[in-house]
Amino acid sequence: MADELSKHFLELTHIESFYGKIQALQGVNLYVDKGEIVTLIGSNGAGKSTTLKSISGQVTPKTGSILFDGKDITKNPTHVNAHLGIAQVPEGRRIFPRLSVRENLQIGAFAERSKSIIAERMERVFGYFPRLKERLEQKGGTMSGGEQQMLAIGRALMMKPKLLMLDEPSMGLAPIIVEQIFDIIKEMNKEGMTILLVEQNAFQALQLADRGYVIQTGNIVLEGPCSELLTNQQVREAYLA
Incomplete structure (x- = not known):
């Protein structure tokens, strides 16, 4: 039924x-097609993070529907999504x-039992973030902000997701590091990853x-x-001023 209702990957x-x-x-309508990068911008408190949490299942919408890859996920808990x-x-x-x-990355692959598949995914993460391979045994909390952001993205990639949602990846980072992170996001997308940013x-x-999409006080305005x-x-x- 959901396939008939939505032509989009996420709606x-x-x-x-x-x-x-x-x-x-307040009545958010938004869609993402497979292979796209879609961004949601707005001021603090506009509803950006709540939109992502509603999709992931951390917040359960009171009304409306969320369809993902042909399935209705509106009321799903986070682990199901x-x-x-x-x-x-x-x-x-x-x-x-x-x-x-290493342990942070392994947690990202919590649903995978095969050690060889986990190792394969880890190598893929290192392809994007070689620095993580260099710091494999280092405690996450002793790393720089940029390295921690790389680790957070790498942990999410260990799930082998169909949709990657990034919430403020540039926050608190130096401009040169932000540029690196955005280049990697672009590279992931070129390789087929669908991204909501x-x-x-x-x-x-x-x-x-x-x-x-531009969101203001819980409404998509543009x-x-x-x-x-x-x-x-x-x-x-x-x-942009």
Whole structure:
């Protein structure tokens, strides 16, 4: 049934999500097609992270529907969505600081029993982030912010996700490191990864992504190709000035 309802890889229809009595999303409509990078931009508290949490299952929408890869996942808990192939790199990275790089990565492959497949996935992560291989036995908490962000993305990739959701990957990082992270996101996408990106750096996000959405106080107020959003006067004044 869901296949008939949605032609898109991921589709949110009229999603309303709450924290207690506080409404965070007010009828969000959004879609992502396979192989795209889609970005969601907006100010702090606009509902960006809540949108990702509603997709991953950390927040259960009160109304509306979320369809992913032909399945209705609206009410699914997080672990079910993880098994379906949705991986989220949370804001603030949230690696395990007392565990080594190796252990952090192994946790990402929690659902996989085969040691050879886990090793294969780890090598793929090292292809994107060679520095992690150099720091394999180092405790996560002793690494730089940029290295921790690489580790957080690497841990998500260990799940072999169909959809990778990134929440503020540039936060707190030096510009040169941000550039490296964005280059790697672009590379992953070229190799077929579908990406939904929430990002405070609107200019870089819109340069990287195919399409974008602008969210304000829980409402999508603008959407379209990023090339159009970059030249939109409203977007330029609010996010690119």
